[in-house]
Amino acid sequence: MSAVVFYEKPGCRTNARQKALLERHGCELSVRNLLSERWTAARLYQFLGHRPVAEWFNPAAPKIRSGDIDPHAQNRRSAMALLLQDPLLIRRPLLDTRFGKAAGFDDATLLGALGVCREELDDKQACSRPADSAGCPDPGGRP
Numbered sequence: 001m002s003a004v005v006f007y008e009k010p011g012c013r014t015n016a017r018q019k020a021l022l023e024r025h026g027c028e029l030s031v032r033n034l035l036s037e038r039w040t041a042a043r044l045y046q047f048l049g050h051r052p053v054a055e056w057f058n059p060a061a062p063k064i065r066s067g068d069i070d071p072h073a074q075n076r077r078s079a080m081a082l083l084l085q086d087p088l089l090i091r092r093p094l095l096d097t098r099f100g101k102a103a104g105f106d107d108a109t110l111l112g113a114l115g116v117c118r119e120e121l122d123d124k125q126a127c128s129r130p131a132d133s134a135g136c137p138d139p140g141g142r143p
Contacts, residue, residue, distance in 0.1 A: 002027045002114050007034040007094035015093055018105045025115040034094060035087045041080045047094045047103045053079045056103065061089045 004027045008015035019029055048056045054071040056079050063069045069082060069089070083090050091103040099113040 002097060002099075003030065004028070004114065005030045005032060005096035007032045007037060007092065007096075009034055009088070009092055012092070018093060021116060021120060022114065027114055034090060034092055037087070039084055039087060039090075041084065044080065044083060044090070047096075047101045048083075048091070051091075051103060056080075056083060056091055057089050058091050063089060 004022055006015075006019060006022070006029045008019070008031060010033055019031065022029060053074050053076055057064055057069070057071040057074075059065075059071075061069075063086070064071060071079070074082065093103075093105060095102045095105075095107075095110065097110065097114065100107075100110050102110045105111070
């Protein structure tokens with residue numbers, strides 16, 4: 001059984017599907033709230049640093065979808081400042097495993113090490129909220 005620390009946005013249906021898939025493959029999840037975690041730049045870099053800066057952002061975040069923030073216009077410093085200020089912008093889930101860390105549910109190497117096949121990932125990354133919705137539901141009322 002593989003232990004996975006799974007940082008999610010509570011109430012996100014996509015994160016729920018991702019957790020269920022990991023559990024079906026025998027992963028033992030320790031679920032944490034991505035939005036209330038006390039992040040530092042050093043900690044977030046462990047999950048995000050290997051990706052291009054634009055991929056640090058959650059493309060379904062309201063500020064991204066509205067065009068208020070352009071992930072492609074950010075450098076490492078400005079992007080990190082935005083993510084620390086508003087964790088809703090962080091690509092999710094964040095995964096911490098004995099095989100490594102990842103942001104998003106698309107790291108086929110890491111997920112493969114956990115027993116998840118590439119074919120199972122097809123619909124597990126995109127947000128499952130309706131297209132006209134402002135964001136995944138949040139029990140705290142945030143979009």
